[in-house]
Amino acid sequence: MSDVRFLLTGDTSISVEFGNEINIEINAKIRAFNIALEQSGIPGIVETVPTYRSLMVHYDPGVILYDDLVKAMKGLLGSLDKIQIPPSSVLEVPVLYGGEAGPDLDFVAEHAGKTAEEVIKIHTSTEYLIYMLGFTPGFTYLGGMDESIATPRLKQPRVKIPAGSVGIAGSQTGVYPIDSPGGWQLIGQTPVRMYDPNRAEPILPKAGEYIKFYPITKAEFDEIAAQEAAGTYTYKRHPRGEATT
Amino acid sequence: MSVTVLNPGLLTTVQDMGRVGYQQFGVSVSGVMDPRAASIANILVGNEEGEAVLECTMMGPQLRFDVPNCIAITGGDLGPTLDGAPIPNYAAVSVQAGQVLRFTAPKTGCRCFIAFAGGLDIPVVMGSRSTYLKAKIGGLEGRKLQKDDVIGFRDPKTQLKNMNDRNLYPEFVPRAVYTVRVVMGPQDDAFTQKGIQTFLKETYTVTPEFDRMGCRLEGAVIEHIQSGDIISDGIAFGAIQVPSSGQPIIMLADRQTTGGYTKIANVITADFRILGQLKGGDKVRFEKVSIAHAQDALLTQRAALRLLRKSVDR
Numbered sequence: 262m263s264d265v266r267f268l269l270t271g272d273t274s275i276s277v278e279f280g281n282e283i284n285i286e287i288n289a290k291i292r293a294f295n296i297a298l299e300q301s302g303i304p305g306i307v308e309t310v311p312t313y314r315s316l317m318v319h320y321d322p323g324v325i326l327y328d329d330l331v332k333a334m335k336g337l338l339g340s341l342d343k344i345q346i347p348p349s350s351v352l353e354v355p356v357l358y359g360g361e362a363g364p365d366l367d368f369v370a371e372h373a374g375k376t377a378e379e380v381i382k383i384h385t386s387t388e389y390l391i392y393m394l395g396f397t398p399g400f401t402y403l404g405g406m407d408e409s410i411a412t413p414r415l416k417q418p419r420v421k422i423p424a425g426s427v428g429i430a431g432s433q434t435g436v437y438p439i440d441s442p443g444g445w446q447l448i449g450q451t452p453v454r455m456y457d458p459n460r461a462e463p464i465l466p467k468a469g470e471y472i473k474f475y476p477i478t479k480a481e482f483d484e485i486a487a488q489e490a491a492g493t494y495t496y497k498r499h500p501r502g503e504a505t506t
Numbered sequence: 507m508s509v510t511v512l513n514p515g516l517l518t519t520v521q522d523m524g525r526v527g528y529q530q531f532g533v534s535v536s537g538v539m540d541p542r543a544a545s546i547a548n549i550l551v552g553n554e555e556g557e558a559v560l561e562c563t564m565m566g567p568q569l570r571f572d573v574p575n576c577i578a579i580t581g582g583d584l585g586p587t588l589d590g591a592p593i594p595n596y597a598a599v600s601v602q603a604g605q606v607l608r609f610t611a612p613k614t615g616c617r618c619f620i621a622f623a624g625g626l627d628i629p630v631v632m633g634s635r636s637t638y639l640k641a642k643i644g645g646l647e648g649r650k651l652q653k654d655d656v657i658g659f660r661d662p663k664t665q666l667k668n669m670n671d672r673n674l675y676p677e678f679v680p681r682a683v684y685t686v687r688v689v690m691g692p693q694d695d696a697f698t699q700k701g702i703q704t705f706l707k708e709t710y711t712v713t714p715e716f717d718r719m720g721c722r723l724e725g726a727v728i729e730h731i732q733s734g735d736i737i738s739d740g741i742a743f744g745a746i747q748v749p750s751s752g753q754p755i756i757m758l759a760d761r762q763t764t765g766g767y768t769k770i771a772n773v774i775t776a777d778f779r780i781l782g783q784l785k786g787g788d789k790v791r792f793e794k795v796s797i798a799h800a801q802d803a804l805l806t807q808r809a810a811l812r813l814l815r816k817s818v819d820r
Contacts, residue, residue: 269690269691269692270740270742270745270769270772271689271742271744271745272774272775272797272801273775273804274740276740278739281737308529308530310529310530310740310763310764311530312738312739313738313739314737314739317739317740317742319742322801322804323805323808326801327797327798327801328798393764394530395738395763395765396532396764397532397640397641398641438532458641458643463528464528467530467531
């Protein structure tokens with residue numbers, strides 16, 4: 262762990278940097294360190310923010326000063342291997358593919374030289390690691406999409422993309438958590454609210470867990486959407502490595 | 507038990523100390539642009555420091571009080587008047603029912619903060635009353651104030667004890683060039699020696715591209731070793747982002763939680779009170795300090811606030 266760097270990000274936060282690239286090993290170290298920090302009881306930690314390369318640790322210098330916090334965190338690094346890391350969970354996200362919900366599905370299929378059904382099969386066959394969230398509330402940076410369905414962004418971004426839209430941009434895939442402009446190729450839409458400020462758990466996806474998409478029909482979409490509106494929908498999660506529901 | 511908005515002003519929003527704990531989910535912190543000024547306003551009217559206030563930008567609002575309450579206005583001097591008569595900044599003022607608070611024109615700074623004794627009746631969303639304009643949450647339906655809005659008081663006070671002591675000298679002093687202290691990092695190693703020297707020696711001008719998310723500066727190009735792009739990491743309040751153009755951007759209250767540009771340095775918390783008051787055309791230079799210096803300055807500021815609290819609430 263000698264390659265870990267403690268970078269100054271002002272006087273109330275520190276960026277603990279584990280590497281300078283996007284890969285699963287770095288992500289696993291960041292997750293382990295975040296858990297270790299949480300369990301450590303080091304006083305004065307306000308919140309932590311995992312990113313591709315680092316864990317940003319916000320703290321209150323009225324409780325712990327920079328030098329003391331760095332010393333305490335260096336102490337944690339030595340025992341990182343001994344931390345019990347719970348298995349990642351998999352968030353299951355139902356998607357209505359194609360049609361009005363996914364107006365670019367046919368283009369993506371054509372670009373990949375496959376049928377729409379094949380694109381759906383590939384898109385739903387992977388568990389995507391959530392490296393981090395950012396950009397807007399609940400926007401996930403996912404890794405692991407099959408390169409065979411990678412598609413360039415739209416040349417002309419759409420002015421408004423409805424919340425829940427599932428898209429592809431280059432070799433990235435993801436869900437738009439709120440209505441926003443954007444240039445992703447839209448292949449479907451989920452009725453599940455990734456973000457709802459008035460819910461006890463305002464944002465569903467967490468950094469370090471996985472997302473798995475599964476196809477649903479229009480009737481199922483409408484049913485889940487109605488349950489979401491009524492607040493009765495139960496979100497589906499399972500520990501990684503166990504069978505999906 | 508409320509004020510009615512007769513005119514919303516340019517950009518008036520409800521803000522407290524921000525939405526803490528949700529950055530890991532991509533939720534911006536938001537909150538006041540000048541936390542120290544807002545804290546002082548709250549202390550002057552007997553509130554907790556983190557109570558929600560109205561943050562007003564350049565052209566302040568017109569507010570009619572439907573019940574009496576005590577208020578304090580801090581930050582920049584936007585020319586507050588009560589029924590047409592000027593009232594002091596940085597002082598608790600008691601307002602009668604029917605009176606109208608107006609702002610004539612900005613005299614110093616860019617933003618002022620109005621604290622209302624007993625706090626505002628605004629729902630808490632994800633732990634905060636702060637307005638987060640981009641995600642449309644917090645404050646009044648996640649937006650800036652508009653005409654005919656009615657903002658309730660939770661526990662208005664017609665009088666406060668020690669009224670004559672509830673004032674202090676306005677803190678914000680306009681300067682020809684503002685010196686803003688910074689600690690270097692997290693990506694200062696992405697710049698050439700010359701780039702770092704440019705950053706610390708040259709004077710930068712605040713451009714009109716200045717909102718609650720960030721403040722774009724213009725001046726000598728800050729030279730990168732390779733490029734201004736990085737694999738995304740976290741962004742703190744006051745981070746000075748330098749994209750490949752070499753022109754710095756100071757990241758502020760509504761900043762995105764993560765970003766992919768090099769950050770050469772970070773403004774120290776004790777100097778956020780300058781950032782919140784900058785406006786287009788202002789000149790800024792940066793002074794490098796140590797982390798120990800920065801944290802000393804912050805703790806000294808906090809101690810002063812505790813002293814103020816003691817003297818007015820004794």
